[in-house]
Amino acid sequence: MSFGAEFHVASRYLIGTRRWTPVVTVTLISLLGLGLGVFALVVTLALLDGFQSGIRSQIEAHAAHAEIRPASGRRIEEPELLASLLQDELGEVEIVQVVRGTCLVSSDTDAVPASVVGRSDAVGVLVDRVVSRRLGVGAGDRLELISARQRLTPMGPLPVRIRADIARIVSPAPGAEEGTVSIPLDRAQRLLWGEAVIGGIELRDAGDPWTLGQRARKVVEAHGVAVEVADLEALHRPLLTALALEKTMIFVAVGLMLVVAALNLLCNVAMVAAEKRKDLAVMAGLGCTPQSLRRLFLVLGLTIGLVGSVMGAVLGSGLAFILDRTEALELPRGVFMVTAVPFSVDPATVGLVVATALGLSTAAAWLPARMVARREPADGLRCE
Amino acid sequence: MDSGVSEGGMMVRVEGLTKGFGSNVTRVEVIEDLDFEVSAGELVAVVGPSGVGKSTLLHLIGLLDRAERGRVVIDGIETDDLDGAARAGLRNRVIGFVFQHHNLLDELDALDNVALPLRIAGQGSRSARDRAVELLASVGLENRATHFPDQLSGGEQQRVSVARALAMRPKLLLADEPTGNLDRDNAERLFDLVTELHLKVGLTSIIVTHNEEMARRCDRIFRLAPRADSLKDVRTI
Numbered sequence: 001m002s003f004g005a006e007f008h009v010a011s012r013y014l015i016g017t018r019r020w021t022p023v024v025t026v027t028l029i030s031l032l033g034l035g036l037g038v039f040a041l042v043v044t045l046a047l048l049d050g051f052q053s054g055i056r057s058q059i060e061a062h063a064a065h066a067e068i069r070p071a072s073g074r075r076i077e078e079p080e081l082l083a084s085l086l087q088d089e090l091g092e093v094e095i096v097q098v099v100r101g102t103c104l105v106s107s108d109t110d111a112v113p114a115s116v117v118g119r120s121d122a123v124g125v126l127v128d129r130v131v132s133r134r135l136g137v138g139a140g141d142r143l144e145l146i147s148a149r150q151r152l153t154p155m156g157p158l159p160v161r162i163r164a165d166i167a168r169i170v171s172p173a174p175g176a177e178e179g180t181v182s183i184p185l186d187r188a189q190r191l192l193w194g195e196a197v198i199g200g201i202e203l204r205d206a207g208d209p210w211t212l213g214q215r216a217r218k219v220v221e222a223h224g225v226a227v228e229v230a231d232l233e234a235l236h237r238p239l240l241t242a243l244a245l246e247k248t249m250i251f252v253a254v255g256l257m258l259v260v261a262a263l264n265l266l267c268n269v270a271m272v273a274a275e276k277r278k279d280l281a282v283m284a285g286l287g288c289t290p291q292s293l294r295r296l297f298l299v300l301g302l303t304i305g306l307v308g309s310v311m312g313a314v315l316g317s318g319l320a321f322i323l324d325r326t327e328a329l330e331l332p333r334g335v336f337m338v339t340a341v342p343f344s345v346d347p348a349t350v351g352l353v354v355a356t357a358l359g360l361s362t363a364a365a366w367l368p369a370r371m372v373a374r375r376e377p378a379d380g381l382r383c384e
Numbered sequence: 385m386d387s388g389v390s391e392g393g394m395m396v397r398v399e400g401l402t403k404g405f406g407s408n409v410t411r412v413e414v415i416e417d418l419d420f421e422v423s424a425g426e427l428v429a430v431v432g433p434s435g436v437g438k439s440t441l442l443h444l445i446g447l448l449d450r451a452e453r454g455r456v457v458i459d460g461i462e463t464d465d466l467d468g469a470a471r472a473g474l475r476n477r478v479i480g481f482v483f484q485h486h487n488l489l490d491e492l493d494a495l496d497n498v499a500l501p502l503r504i505a506g507q508g509s510r511s512a513r514d515r516a517v518e519l520l521a522s523v524g525l526e527n528r529a530t531h532f533p534d535q536l537s538g539g540e541q542q543r544v545s546v547a548r549a550l551a552m553r554p555k556l557l558l559a560d561e562p563t564g565n566l567d568r569d570n571a572e573r574l575f576d577l578v579t580e581l582h583l584k585v586g587l588t589s590i591i592v593t594h595n596e597e598m599a600r601r602c603d604r605i606f607r608l609a610p611r612a613d614s615l616k617d618v619r620t621i
């Protein structure tokens with residue numbers, strides 16, 4: 001049987017000719033079920049992608065895109081030379097020398113441990129919301145940073161401490177649970193080391209943040225510099241892994257709707273096979289091979305799957321796009337980083353949803369198709 | 385697979401054919417150890433009471449069903465060892481069927497119904513439809529091509545069914561009570577059409593019928609009797 005004949009008969013079964021038949025009804029029900037499943041999955045994943053792309057944007061906007069770290073020990077040798085080399089080789093990238101340590105941060109009333117970062121680009125003292133909330137301080141308040149490093153005084157060894165007036169309260173880095181205080185590099189070096197030590201070099205490239213680490217790694221390897229390069233993925237691995245896992249779990253959970261729709265499709269195609277038993281026997285009598293009858297039902301299932309999933313994908317993507325553009329679903333101000341529920345339609349994700357729906361439709365049509373192909377034509381003629 | 389009449393010009397040879405339905409206590413032997421031959425070009429009627437196995441015999445000869453034992457040779461081809469696809473190919477190329485209840489596909493119009501065997505054989509839509517127009521004209525239904533089965537009378541439906549059976553220019557025509565659902569006039573007209581086409585196309589035809597008058601117009605009559613009534617299932621009169 002040529003593919004044309006299979007498609008011809010299958011299309012007549014699907015859309016009917018002049019009257020409403022039970023086959024058309026079950027076809028519409030299957031289409032609706034599959035379309036709804038795809039629609040729900042596309043909208044849900046667009047919502048998730050919207051929030052996740054917001055988090056990724058925050059990472060790109062506020063965090064380092066790559067970081068050079070000592071291969072061993074806690075200091076980078078000849079940091080100025082390395083920074084100059086990176087600037088020459090990588091072109092327009094921001095380079096910030098940093099030193100890190102943990103201090104006790106105290107206000108007039110309380111004290112909490114926090115991460116202290118000395119940055120070459122810092123002009124004042126920036127405190128993130130985690131520290132400001134814990135200590136109950138704001139811009140203009142004075143803090144004391146107490147290091148674990150000690151210095152010898154007439155009264156014996158005492159921890160090194162500095163006083164700093166808060167210039168600004170900033171958002172914490174995405175995924176950061178420990179509070180951070182950023183201070184100018186020279187003050188941090190005095191506080192943490194007592195000498196001009198550089199513990200790391202942060203790199204930022206707003207144009208292509210996700211490949212910066214790879215490019216920096218090539219430069220240091222080419223020049224034989226003994227340092228480690230952490231790219232954006234490595235710097236935020238726990239958060240990015242959690243986001244990917246969240247997307248996978250949502251896909252699987254909401255994707256169960258597609259499985260239910262596929263089971264409905266299986267029942268409906270089996271119903272068509274039962275109702276058209278006589279037709280199938282006649283077609284077999286006219287020369288249809290068992291394989292071609294099987295193909296006919298696979299065409300039926302695939303057509304329902306294709307139309308249903310494309311319909312669901314188009315409607316779902318369209319709705320997500322409109323909701324994102326119009327910011328129709330507003331969020332309470334001050335609670336979230338965004339003011340409206342964000343949606344982001346990722347063509348690859350939509351493609352994956354459609355491919356899953358098509359795969360399930362084919363699997364659902366396979367069972368009745370196999371059943372049809374195994375019958376002797378006379379069985380269908382005898383049931384008249 | 386070689387084609388062409390062989391075995392002494394026999395189009396159909398059946399030997400020791402056995403077929404039953406059900407199992408254990410519900411088992412009914414419909415056909416048992418049946419021998420049967422039809423020469424090329426013959427017009428043969430198969431008659432017998434209801435339930436004696438006439439349709440089952442036609443299904444076995446037409447490769448629509450498989451016998452439990454025995455041999456079916458069609459146009460010189462041993463069919464017992466053929467797989468489903470080869471049997472389907474033989475049905476498409478060599479055998480034309482006319483069923484009792486016309487069995488046209490309700491979703492296709494008369495033209496598409498007649499063109500269906502040609503499309504199944506892989507012919508393009510246009511050439512299949514051209515041939516279907518020709519066939520509908522040969523059964524006097526050229527003006528009913530775009531009508532659907534439920535828009536045709538019983539006689540017209542059976543004439544479309546005859547046209548469809550002849551679409552692939554088969555060598556063997558099998559008709560299972562083709563006039564069973566028609567009134568006397570329409571039954572006469574259809575039988576005249578079948579016999580006329582049988583001669584014109586040069587077919588070998590086997591027609592199952594209850595109508596003794598029509599059966600007598602055939603070259604031979606095979607009377608299929610219940611096993612209890614005769615030692616041999618098939619008698620030639």
